Amino acid sequence: MNRILIVEDDRALGRGLTVALGALSPVLAHTCAEARQALADGGFDLALLDINLPDGSGLDLLSEIRQAGDLPVILLTANDLETDIVTGLTLGADDYIVKPFSLAVLRARVDARLRRSTVQPASVCLGPFAFDFDRLTFTADGKPVQLSQTEQKLLRLLVENRGATLPRAMLIDRIWTDGADYVDENALSVTVGRLRGKLGPEAPIKTVYGVGYTWAVDG
Structure with missing residues (x-):
């Protein structure tokens, strides 16, 4: 309980x-x-x-x-x-x-x-989307979507924390883990834009202005 x-x-x-x-x-x-x-x-x-x-x-x-x-x-x-x-x-x-x-x-x-807060499954189905982060297969409306490694990291963070707003600084820190001293915030904006473009208009990736991004859920 x-x-x-x-x-x-x-x-x-x-x-x-x-x-x-x-x-x-x-x-x-x-x-x-x-x-x-x-x-x-x-x-x-x-x-x-x-x-x-x-x-x-x-x-x-x-x-x-x-x-x-x-x-x-x-x-x-x-x-x-x-x-x-x-x-x-x-x-x-x-x-x-x-x-x-x-x-x-x-x-x-x-x-x-x-x-x-429970253990997140490696695969998840959300409406028209099916994502398998172990097999690295992603589909939208049944059609395969090819994602870069950076886009995969962003998608997983958004999906596993769906409904919550993730700050830009946290996303940058969690996505670009190659030891780079500085990552331009524009890189995140570009990655979000590309992910939205690949998943299509039904993807509920919302911008929370001044804060970050969220995978929006009903309620």
Whole structure:
């Protein structure tokens, strides 16, 4: 059974979240200090983390979580501020939700993140697309698609993290692993453009301006 940590200083919202996510055995913390104590006890599969907390920044807490391991984190932010969102994703957040949000959307995003936390299969079928990353076979509408090694890396990152926005800096770091000291961001833009062109207009590769890219999913 999955277990979730909710870090939210708004007590009414915190109670609402625990009810909405009751099936995930939620633990509610209102401050960074309470969250650190809960995290020390361990056993969580995901954390919902508010950025603005009374005794510190949720972004600092996110950094501590990332230093300790790979616990999935979804940020809750009251401000649709690009700087907060970019900083959070760069620090390693897996997703973010801007308040106010519907509980149905929240549950869908949490469920999607928990599914991605399981071991990813080497082959996946997504609508008109079939990708096998072991055999290196890729099809769109049943027709084979030839992808370069760089395009394969990008596609796998997007597909395995579908629904989440992946920052440009993270994609560059994960795709170009040949030890190059510097990779022009334009190289990523070109690779995304080529991948879109090969997969066709049905490919849900979306640009999140100022942040990065996502393989969009319904919900």
